[in-house]
Amino acid sequence: MKRMKILAYPYSVWMAIFIVVPILLVLLYSLTEGDIRNLAELRFSTQSYERVLEPIYLKVIVNSFILATLSTLFCLLLGYPVAMIVARSNPKVRGMLLMFLIVPMWMNFLLRTYAWMSILSPNGFLNRLMDLLGLPRLEIMPGKTAVLLGMIYNFLPFMILPIYTVLSKIDKQFLEAANDLGANNMRTFFKIILPLSIPGVVSGITMVFLPAVSTFVISGLLGGGKTPLIGDLIEHQFMWEGNWHFGSSLSIILMVMILISMAIMSRIDRNGQQEKNGQSKV
Amino acid sequence: MEKYIIELRNLSKSYNGIKVVNSIDLKIRENEFVTLLGPSGCGKTTTLRMIGGFEDPDEGEILFQGKLLNPVPPYKRNINTVFQRYALFPHMNVFENVAFGLRIKKLPKDEIVERVERILKMMDLENFGKRHVDSLSGGQQQRVAIARALVNEPKVLLLDEPLGALDLKLRKEMQIELLDMQRSVGITFIYVTHDQEEALTMSDTVVVMNQGHIQQVGTPEDIYNEPNNRFVADFIGESNIIEAIMLEDKKVRFDDHTFDCVDVGFGQNEPVDVVIRPEDLQIVTDPGKGMIQGTVISVVFKGVHYEMLIENEHREYMVHSTLMFPEGSRVGMNVQPVDIHVMKREGHES
Numbered sequence A: 001m002k003r004m005k006i007l008a009y010p011y012s013v014w015m016a017i018f019i020v021v022p023i024l025l026v027l028l029y030s031l032t033e034g035d036i037r038n039l040a041e042l043r044f045s046t047q048s049y050e051r052v053l054e055p056i057y058l059k060v061i062v063n064s065f066i067l068a069t070l071s072t073l074f075c076l077l078l079g080y081p082v083a084m085i086v087a088r089s090n091p092k093v094r095g096m097l098l099m100f101l102i103v104p105m106w107m108n109f110l111l112r113t114y115a116w117m118s119i120l121s122p123n124g125f126l127n128r129l130m131d132l133l134g135l136p137r138l139e140i141m142p143g144k145t146a147v148l149l150g151m152i153y154n155f156l157p158f159m160i161l162p163i164y165t166v167l168s169k170i171d172k173q174f175l176e177a178a179n180d181l182g183a184n185n186m187r188t189f190f191k192i193i194l195p196l197s198i199p200g201v202v203s204g205i206t207m208v209f210l211p212a213v214s215t216f217v218i219s220g221l222l223g224g225g226k227t228p229l230i231g232d233l234i235e236h237q238f239m240w241e242g243n244w245h246f247g248s249s250l251s252i253i254l255m256v257m258i259l260i261s262m263a264i265m266s267r268i269d270r271n272g273q274q275e276k277n278g279q280s281k282v
Numbered sequence B: 001m002e003k004y005i006i007e008l009r010n011l012s013k014s015y016n017g018i019k020v021v022n023s024i025d026l027k028i029r030e031n032e033f034v035t036l037l038g039p040s041g042c043g044k045t046t047t048l049r050m051i052g053g054f055e056d057p058d059e060g061e062i063l064f065q066g067k068l069l070n071p072v073p074p075y076k077r078n079i080n081t082v083f084q085r086y087a088l089f090p091h092m093n094v095f096e097n098v099a100f101g102l103r104i105k106k107l108p109k110d111e112i113v114e115r116v117e118r119i120l121k122m123m124d125l126e127n128f129g130k131r132h133v134d135s136l137s138g139g140q141q142q143r144v145a146i147a148r149a150l151v152n153e154p155k156v157l158l159l160d161e162p163l164g165a166l167d168l169k170l171r172k173e174m175q176i177e178l179l180d181m182q183r184s185v186g187i188t189f190i191y192v193t194h195d196q197e198e199a200l201t202m203s204d205t206v207v208v209m210n211q212g213h214i215q216q217v218g219t220p221e222d223i224y225n226e227p228n229n230r231f232v233a234d235f236i237g238e239s240n241i242i243e244a245i246m247l248e249d250k251k252v253r254f255d256d257h258t259f260d261c262v263d264v265g266f267g268q269n270e271p272v273d274v275v276i277r278p279e280d281l282q283i284v285t286d287p288g289k290g291m292i293q294g295t296v297i298s299v300v301f302k303g304v305h306y307e308m309l310i311e312n313e314h315r316e317y318m319v320h321s322t323l324m325f326p327e328g329s330r331v332g333m334n335v336q337p338v339d340i341h342v343m344k345r346e347g348h349e350s
Helices: A002-030 A047-052 A055-088 A091-106 A109-120 A125-132 A144-169 A172-180 A185-213 A218-223 A230-241 A244-279 B044-052 B094-104 B109-122 B138-150 B168-185 B196-202 B220-225 B230-235
Strands: B004-015 B018-029 B033-037 B059-064 B079-082 B156-160 B188-193 B205-210 B213-218 B240-248 B251-254 B257-260 B270-276 B281-284 B292-301 B306-311 B316-321 B330-335 B341-344
Touching: A002 A244, A047 A055, A047 A244, A055 A091, A055 A144, A055 A185, A055 A230, A055 A244, A091 A144, A109 A125, A109 A144, A109 A218, A144 A185, A144 A218, A172 A185, A172 B079, A185 A244, A185 B094, A218 A230, A230 A244, B004 B044, B004 B188, B018 B044, B018 B059, B018 B188, B018 B205, B018 B213, B033 B044, B033 B196, B044 B079, B044 B156, B044 B188, B079 B138, B094 B109, B094 B138, B109 B138, B138 B168, B168 B196, B188 B196, B196 B220, B205 B220, B205 B230, B213 B220, B213 B230, B230 B240, B230 B270, B230 B341, B251 B270, B281 B316, B292 B316
Parallel strands: B033 B188, B033 B205, B079 B156, B156 B188
Antiparallel strands: B004 B018, B004 B059, B205 B213, B240 B251, B240 B270, B251 B257, B270 B341, B281 B330, B292 B306, B292 B330, B306 B316
């Protein structure tokens, strides 16, 4: 075992240089003001944190959370049944269905979002279809709905795959046993399948919510910049405004919020586990 | 007319074109302990699953108290199952597992608690209610699985090799427990096993199956003492199966000797199979005093008895005896007329 530890050193060094140091720098910038290129001249300041509390920025943060929550919710509502269909289909069909889910993920994220632009834009496929059918045009893009659609589309596989994995591992005998004890398919679902799939749901929610809350570009492309998200705001501070202090404090706040949501999720998961260990009610 | 709780009529089931269950007919009486016995792949589990409703028969009918059961979904059948791997719900504790069926039926809370506690007590699981199922031993899980099924007071309990995963000693104990339980609750048990000893120990009726067909239905004594054919004789217990000629009623000839037997109704000089159980051959030290002579070629100590192979010019006999005869010794063997079981020869197999 001791010898094996040596193998971890390069990785530890790598982690220190490229993960720990940058995070510490972000923390440092967020708590200071002054010239970012001259670490010695930075002065302590909470100014950039105070700026986050300005209504205009608070609104962006709240917006990001609402959109991330909504897209997670829709991903769950859409993804769970899909995961169930895939898990229940026979092995030959299953492979193909999984392919359909995974292939879009091989394509670049930007490209996929551009594809949605050409569908949703005012003169895009969707509206031309509406014209053909003689229906009124839809004004989805630019707007929140388009951003939401783009997010759901991009993150859906991350919801489906963990749920599918858990569902496909549930022993069929449990379902037969529930049936045998008088539960019809609906009650079997709510009493057996759903509770047993909670770990998959939790990791699906985590895997969708985290990238969704920090996403950028999507809102720029599909939302026309009308509904900036916290990710866009951070990008803007670093790339265009050059205000690294404010960008850093936004990043730290986003990180703290993500950590809190993760803690909540792992708590839900752990509660499930605890029940497994015999602490449940009688 | 006798009352049957379950009747199978011409029941068949195929997987990928292979007939796993091939038009079987079976009648099961109320409160009977019936065992479906056979090697793996003989169709016994599939038959049980069709009764439980987990497989649809391709052909044939299942009757429950005279009514057609085929279209009834499993959750509406008054039948419960103890699954091979128990299938206890991993997200519930022992109490909740057992209470599951009653909760589904929406019984009043105090009745649920009362019935679950009664059955847990009966199964010696009184203090296990709050335990998680993964923390139980195999035998305890087994009892939870049985309790979960029995608490619903089904008319028929299906058991799919329920003792298969237990070690020998525990298995023997559970056999006795199950049997006591069946007697005390008065429920029809349909039990699937490949263990012939288990089948003989527990059952009122044994149904021997092979390749989707029923080979013989009878009491354990019938099955053991009067096997219908070579397969049953071979599968149930150890046996010497001998090709012989039935000279006339009560006279059968093999190994250059004409034996008295008790079987009648075969044709004159009809080729038959004869079964002699190893414990029914008596060895005498003076070869001249035996009906058959032979040489002991191997001796194995089995605890209660010695298992010896005795060879003559025609075949080898397996003999169980509490007396030991050393390898190489020349001995004679006698057999009582009632211990010679004559069966019809099937087809032209050797």
